[in-house]
Structures are given as structure tokens and as C-alpha cells.
Amino acid sequence: xxxxxxxxxxxxxxxxxxxxxxxxxxxxxxxxxxxxxxxxxxxxxxxxxxxxxxxxxxxxxxxxxxxxxxxxxxxxxxxxxxxxxxxxxxxxxxxxxxxxxxxxxxxxxxxxxxxxxxxxxxxxxxxxxxxxxxxxxxxxxxxxxxxxxxxxxxxxxxxxx
Amino acid sequence: xxxxxxxxxxxxxxxxxxxxxxxxxxxxxxxxxxxxxxxxxxxxxxxxxxxxxxxxxxxxxxxxxxxxxxxxxxxxxxxxxxxxxxxxxxxxxxxxxxxxxxxxxxxxxxxxxxxxxxxxxxxxxxxxxxxxxxxxxxxxxxxxxxxxxxxxxxxxxxxxxxxxxxxxxxxxxxxxxxxxxxxxxxxxxxxxxxxxxxxxxxxxxxxxxxxxxxxxxxxxxxxxxxxxxxxxxxxxxxxxxxxxxxxxxxxxxxxxxxxxxxxxxxxxxxxxxxxxxxxxxxxxxxxxxxxxxxxxxxxxxxxxxxxxxxxxxxxxxxxxxxxxxxxxxxxxxxxxxxxxxxxxxxxxxxxxxxxxxxxxxxxxxxxxxxxxxxxxxxxxxxxxxxxxxxxxxxxxxxxxxxxxxxxxxxxxxxxxxxxxxxx
Numbered sequence: 365x366x367x368x369x370x371x372x373x374x375x376x377x378x379x380x381x382x383x384x385x386x387x388x389x390x391x392x393x394x395x396x397x398x399x400x401x402x403x404x405x406x407x408x409x410x411x412x413x414x415x416x417x418x419x420x421x422x423x424x425x426x427x428x429x430x431x432x433x434x435x436x437x438x439x440x441x442x443x444x445x446x447x448x449x450x451x452x453x454x455x456x457x458x459x460x461x462x463x464x465x466x467x468x469x470x471x472x473x474x475x476x477x478x479x480x481x482x483x484x485x486x487x488x489x490x491x492x493x494x495x496x497x498x499x500x501x502x503x504x505x506x507x508x509x510x511x512x513x514x515x516x517x518x519x520x521x522x523x524x525x
Numbered sequence: 526x527x528x529x530x531x532x533x534x535x536x537x538x539x540x541x542x543x544x545x546x547x548x549x550x551x552x553x554x555x556x557x558x559x560x561x562x563x564x565x566x567x568x569x570x571x572x573x574x575x576x577x578x579x580x581x582x583x584x585x586x587x588x589x590x591x592x593x594x595x596x597x598x599x600x601x602x603x604x605x606x607x608x609x610x611x612x613x614x615x616x617x618x619x620x621x622x623x624x625x626x627x628x629x630x631x632x633x634x635x636x637x638x639x640x641x642x643x644x645x646x647x648x649x650x651x652x653x654x655x656x657x658x659x660x661x662x663x664x665x666x667x668x669x670x671x672x673x674x675x676x677x678x679x680x681x682x683x684x685x686x687x688x689x690x691x692x693x694x695x696x697x698x699x700x701x702x703x704x705x706x707x708x709x710x711x712x713x714x715x716x717x718x719x720x721x722x723x724x725x726x727x728x729x730x731x732x733x734x735x736x737x738x739x740x741x742x743x744x745x746x747x748x749x750x751x752x753x754x755x756x757x758x759x760x761x762x763x764x765x766x767x768x769x770x771x772x773x774x775x776x777x778x779x780x781x782x783x784x785x786x787x788x789x790x791x792x793x794x795x796x797x798x799x800x801x802x803x804x805x806x807x808x809x810x811x812x813x814x815x816x817x818x819x820x821x822x823x824x825x826x827x828x829x830x831x832x833x834x835x836x837x838x839x840x841x842x843x844x845x846x847x848x849x850x851x852x853x854x855x856x857x858x859x860x861x862x863x864x865x866x867x868x869x870x871x872x873x874x875x876x877x878x879x880x881x882x883x884x885x886x887x888x889x890x891x892x893x894x895x896x897x898x899x900x901x902x903x904x905x906x907x908x909x910x911x912x913x914x915x916x917x918x919x920x921x922x923x924x925x926x927x928x929x930x931x932x933x934x935x936x937x938x939x940x941x942x943x944x945x946x947x948x
Contacts (some may be wrong), residue, residue: 459542
């Protein structure tokens, strides 16, 4: 059951990342072509690409999973298996708390921008652009919380790609 | 209480907590102590969507990952071999050049060791170079090229430094130009040292047919550097747009022209590359908040006064800077090091009269060496894993290369003209 949810979530993440990146490439290239060929470009184009970058960042960070984030890998590399696992529990719990805090305060920001009607890009208001922050940080917080209960050693892969 | 929490955060960082969480905790603690509403953190994070240059990162990174998935490294090796293989000690020179170009294209993520190094190592040993020398070459060259356009760490340094608005204003184009001579110097010194030490014979005679063959094989990739750089320097497109064109071009070339990357694999490649981009930019986003707190609290200014109280000459400062950065480069990922340390060090360096562009080159040249500095430079572990050798053997293999590159580093640090000749 939990595995099904995890798999579905993984597919949604990948789908969103592909869609966002392709849209960013498409719009950015269109902007260059249109500006140099027709002398005009989409007024909302650049804004859309930049907001898409925020979404790619948050969803990419979420897709990285608890083990995939950049960290100082000094103690962990030389620690014994048992010590490393205990450390992972502590650091994962710490990270979960911070993710939840980010989610919480981003809700405040969204409420403010909703009330003020702050513009985002084109016709889209800022609060919609910001929605990705609480959603992604909430999911990240949950994943780190779950990881803090699991018996796993922290630390990413040896090479990144 | 605040001090105890701050110490706790530093301890968690050393124990391996993700850096985005560490930096965010530090920012929250700072703003909390200053009585600022913590909604400032997401507000600063949202500035990611306000920094046009940042858009270049996902595009270049994605293009790099697609090239890793294709056989670009093989074509690059063949081409550099046809071009430089005839020189004395030709094969190592081919190795340096190919590694530098591949790292510039893909970022210093260790992938060069896997993609180019794995092709290079058996060739080197087959041509009579000692095992130790060959291992040292592929391990240390995995981060060579950090200074060559369009290296992502270079762009990232530009973004972070420009945010600070201290010292002489500069453009990313200037930063790109500044990296060229120092990178060339490193390659030349490594090649010269190799030729002196090994008196190496040429590996392959120069032959037009071989070159023609290699150029023909690389025909879809060869136009890329010209059209990207041409676009940027002619002003036809901005850097983020050049990055988008690169991503599209590479995608079309590898998927439809070379047909080496199946469409089915693209989702995985997008995911992998965007995970990397996401984890870097998330740290940047929370670091923007932290930097703001630091500037409000006048920390860089106090740091400068503190440093200047004991160090009066820029020369001494630069030596100290080199030592600090070498250690940092060994411990921290290059992206994290740039994001976290530049806001602290740039104002101090500017106080000593160092140009921000020059500092950027010094910074990355140090981090490049830090990548294979014992005991924990990342390249050492990647090479150990990939080539199945004990890390201790690699420490020894890398030392002579490190010596040569340290001399290059000193030249780069103390001869600013190498980086700033065009200003």
C-alpha cells in the first residue's frame, strides 16, 4: 500500500519534471526566435520560465529523496555501520522538522499574497506560483520523518549522475 | 541559548545533515533572534523565480546529462586524439584536453572520471605509462575544466557574487573569458611536466584521414560551442537563452541525429538531472535568506575587520584564502562551497582590493584541487569505486599532479593579469 503510494508519487514527480523542463526549453527558445525574427516575444514568457524554475527546484529537491541531498560526508564516511545509522536518524529528524517549518511559513506567505492579489506572471497570481513550496516541503518532511524511523544509513551515491 | 543552538546546527552539519536544512536552520535562527517574521524564508526562496540567470542551470545540466548518456565522450576522445596525439607525450595531453572539455560541459560531478577516465585508463597503460601515473591522471583530471565556459560552477559563482553587489560590477561573459587562460595554464603545465618526466613518445602519428573521420563522427556536436559562444558574445541571446538553445540542440542531436539516447530513457535523464539542479538551487534559495541575515547583521563587515586586525597584506590574505579553500574543496561539494562561502569571503576579499572576477577564478581553481585532496576529496572515492583500487593507492598517485596544479594555483592567485588581462 505504502509502496504503491511511493511509486505513484515517483511517477507524478517524473512526469511533472519532464513537462516543466520541456515547457521551459520550448518557451525560452521561442522567445529568442520570436525576438530576433519578428521583433516581439511573449510578455509572460520570461516570467513563466522563471516560475517554472522554482517548481523544477522544489520538485527536483523532493524527488532527490532523503539520501540524495548534498551534505558534508566526513563523519559518515568513517563511522561504523551502527553509528552511521544512529546519526542518520538524528539528522533525518532534524531535516523533517525544518521541512515542516518551511511548509508552515510558506502558507503564511501564500495567505498574504492571496489577500493582496500579488501578480505572478501573466494572468497567474503569485499565490498559485508559490503553492509548490508547501506541497514539496510537506512531502519532503514526511519522507525524512519516515526515514528517521527506518534503519538506514545516510549518504548519497558515490557519483551523482 | 541562541549560541547553543548555533553550535548545535554546526554540529549537525558536520554529522551529515543535508546542507539545505543546515543553512535554512541557520537563517531561521538568525531571523528569529533578530525578531523578524520567519515568512521571510519562503519570501527569499521565491527570489529563485526572480533571477533570470539561474534559468541557465537546468538547461546546461540537462544538456550535460544527455551527452553523458550518449557516446559523446568517445567522440571527444577520438577527436582530441586525432588533433593532439602526435605531440610528445601525446596521449596524456589528449587526456587532459578531453577531460577538461567534458568537465566543462557536464559540471564537476565526477562523471568525467566515469565517462572519459574509463576510456583513457586502459589506453594509457597500453601505451606504456605506469599504472600509478595513469590512475593519477584520470583521478585528478576529473575536475580539470571547472574554469572553462559553460561550466555550471562558474555561472553559479557569477550569480552568487552579483547578488552581493560589492566590488567592481562584472558580467558573466567576463567571468567566462577570465577562466580561459588559467585553465590553459593548468593543461600546459601538466603536459609540460609529463613530457619532461616521461619524455613520452607520440602515441599516434598525425594523419589527415583519422582527423577527417573523427570530425565527421562529431559533426553534430562540433557546431555547439561555436554557436553557443557566438550567440552569447554577439548579443543575439542572453546566457539563459543560450542555455535553452544548447539543451534543445543537444536533445535533437543525441536523440534524433545520433539516435544514441532512446526517447524512453529521457524521463529518467530529466529526473536525474533535475534532482541535481533542485538540490543545488534549493540550497541557493535558503542561502539567499541566510546571506540577507548576515548582511543585515553586518557579519561580512565584522569578519573583514577581524581578519584585517591580524592580516594587513593582501598577499598573506591570499595564502590564507588558498589554504581555507583547499580544505573546503575537499569537504564540500563545489556547488555548496560556492553558495555558502562566497557571500562570506567576497566582501573580505574586496576589502583587500581583489577583483570579484579574479576571486572567482581563485575560488574555483582551489575547489578543483580540493576535489582530489586526501583524505576525502570526492574524485578519490569515485576513482576508487570505478577502477576498484584502494583509496590509499590513489592518494599516492594524485600527489605529483597535485604538486603541479598547486604551482599553477599560486601563479593564478598571484598574477591577477592571467584572469583579468582583458579588463
